[in-house]
Amino acid sequence: MKRRPPSLFHLATLIAMAGLLMLVPACDKLKELLPKQPPQQEAPPAPVENPLTAEEEQLQKGMEGEGTFSAKVDFGEVPKALPFELNRSSVVSILLYHDFVERIPRNEMMVSKGVFRAQMQALKDANIPVIPMSDLLAWKKGEKNIPEAAVVITLDDGWVGVHEIAYPILKEFGYPFTLYLYKKYVGGAGRSMTVDQIKEMLANGGELGSHSVSHQAMAQMRRSKSPEQYQAWLHDEIHESKRWLEETFKLPCRTFAYPYGDKNADIVRQVMEAGYDAAVTVNPQKLNWDTHAGELPRFTQLGDQDANFRVATSFYGGGKSIADSRFIKTDAVNEQGEKLVTLKPEPNATIADRLPLIEANLAKIGPIIPETLVLKVGGFGTVLARYDPNTQVVSFRVPQKIRLDSCNVMLSFRRQGADKDELVSWQFKIDKKAAYLPQAAEAAPSAPAPQSPAPPASPKA
Structure with a gap:
């Protein structure tokens, strides 16, 4: 059988294979010239930890608890909403x-x-x-x-x-x-x-x-x-x-x-x-x-x-009606620009003390008839107030904590030589939330001051 002559493709393949065989000895010589790697060493054994003490185990458990390192800040106990108190005495x-x-x-x-x-x-x-x-x-x-x-x-x-x-x-x-x-x-x-x-x-x-x-x-x-x-x-x-x-x-x-x-x-x-x-x-x-x-x-x-x-x-006791009195406005002044009546707590003021001292200074009014004094405080009715004839200050310490958010005060009296009573009325507010805070409790008086009747006779009922 007659053989065919090798094609060009076969000739190219044989030449390439011969070249690769010639490169193998050259690579071996190249490896001899490169620096040799040090022999690989075995990894050292892991260190053995000493066992935890009972105290350390307890501490570890506490630190692993949820929220141990959370960004929460304790600002103290949040005051609860004050319970609603219905005032049935109105x-x-x-x-x-x-x-x-x-x-x-x-x-x-x-x-x-x-x-x-x-x-x-x-x-x-x-x-x-x-x-x-x-x-x-x-x-x-x-x-x-x-x-x-x-x-x-x-x-x-x-x-x-x-x-x-x-x-x-x-x-x-x-x-x-x-x-x-x-x-x-x-x-x-x-x-x-x-x-x-x-x-x-x-x-x-x-x-x-x-x-x-x-x-x-x-x-x-x-x-x-x-x-x-x-x-x-x-x-x-x-x-x-x-x-x-x-x-x-x-x-x-x-x-x-x-x-x-x-x-x-x-x-x-x-x-x-x-x-x-x-x-x-x-x-x-x-x-x-x-x-x-x-x-x-x-x-x-x-x-x-x-x-x-x-x-x-006639909300003032003793049948006294607003129609029976002249009114003094809380901001009324005399010819010198001085307030006729100085009131505490001030009208429309907001205070934290639930046991406040109520005062009315009548010195700028002139001489009054002490036995005509009638003081009424919201929640307490007509009260037995103290009157100092030297300073002409009428005062009353609230004996029980005020329950409502505001307090109305009404004071009537008669000047010497006058034919009709005069009346001053005002209101102040109580910040009940502030009153429940510790600092307010510490500042409040521990016991109400004793009251004395207005000389020479106690106020009318």
């Missing part, structure tokens, strides 16, 4: 007004503009808080506290004089109020308020109350109807008035005013079962926390004779 007077005129009232249901303004000014000068009906309801439910002595203003029926005369004065003083309206008189003819006028008042301090549908004596109507007719009528007077008022004014109607104060136990029950939180009468009395919510009393203001107003504002 006393409230609800004032009842009907209609208003510019000058001389034509009947007892009208009060003149001047007398109404004077009464509102007297409340302000005496520092008697005017609170909304909603605050009174919240207090009755145990949800919030109200001042020790307070007034609620109510306006019945919906006379246009309420909008034209009383409303601007109430806005001026910033006093809240409640409108008691009956359906058939709202927006009617004559001297009734329009829906828009009522909406304006409700948007500026007013709250909504029902005064029935027809304003008829509810208990007496039983005589003119059958038992079935009477119950149907009574249900409508109570329920329909609430529904219509809430639908018309888009506000809750939470209280009811009995027309003419005419009611009985069954009517009171039905009113409360209809979803009202409270109902008001025309009985001239103050109310307290225990007063039945369905029979809250009110003082009706009869014309310009302010006898009921005097009784309603």
Whole structure:
């Protein structure tokens, strides 16, 4: 068989292999010329640690615990929120007004503009808080506290004089109020308020109350109807008035005013079962926390004779009313620019001491009659204060820690030769959170200072 001659590819492959064989001896000679590596040594054995002592083991476990080295800083115990304390000792007077005129009232249901303004000014000068009906309801439910002595203003029926005369004065003083309206008189003819006028008042301090549908004596109507007719009528007077008022004014109607104060136990029950939180009468009395919510009393203001107003504002003990006193403003000064009365704690000040010393310096007033001094402190009533005739300083150390966030103080006295008492009233606040801090507790007096009666006779009750 004839052999083929080798291709060019085969010849190139044979030449390359021959070259590689020639390089092997050269690489061996190159290795001889390179520095030789030292022989590899075995790794030394791991050191053996001494066993931990029992104390070291305990320390090790503590250091391995979670959070040992976390970036947490202990700033001490965080004060807990103070528990809410309901003050059940407050006393409230609800004032009842009907209609208003510019000058001389034509009947007892009208009060003149001047007398109404004077009464509102007297409340302000005496520092008697005017609170909304909603605050009174919240207090009755145990949800919030109200001042020790307070007034609620109510306006019945919906006379246009309420909008034209009383409303601007109430806005001026910033006093809240409640409108008691009956359906058939709202927006009617004559001297009734329009829906828009009522909406304006409700948007500026007013709250909504029902005064029935027809304003008829509810208990007496039983005589003119059958038992079935009477119950149907009574249900409508109570329920329909609430529904219509809430639908018309888009506000809750939470209280009811009995027309003419005419009611009985069954009517009171039905009113409360209809979803009202409270109902008001025309009985001239103050109310307290225990007063039945369905029979809250009110003082009706009869014309310009302010006898009921005097009784309603007698929060000072001994029948003393703000209408019986002249007022001294807390910032009043004499001709030399000196304060007439220096008060401690200062008016509107915030203090941490829950056992404060209350003082009133009357030296700039001139000689007074000591036995006319009457000091009343919120939460304690009329108190036995100390009077120093040389310095004319009246003082009283609060004997028990003040529970509320603020404290009202009222002091009345008569100057020698005067025919009327004068009254100064102020309020200070308590920072109860600060009062609970350790430094406040250390600074507070350990025991109240003993009190002495005002010479030559103790203050009036």
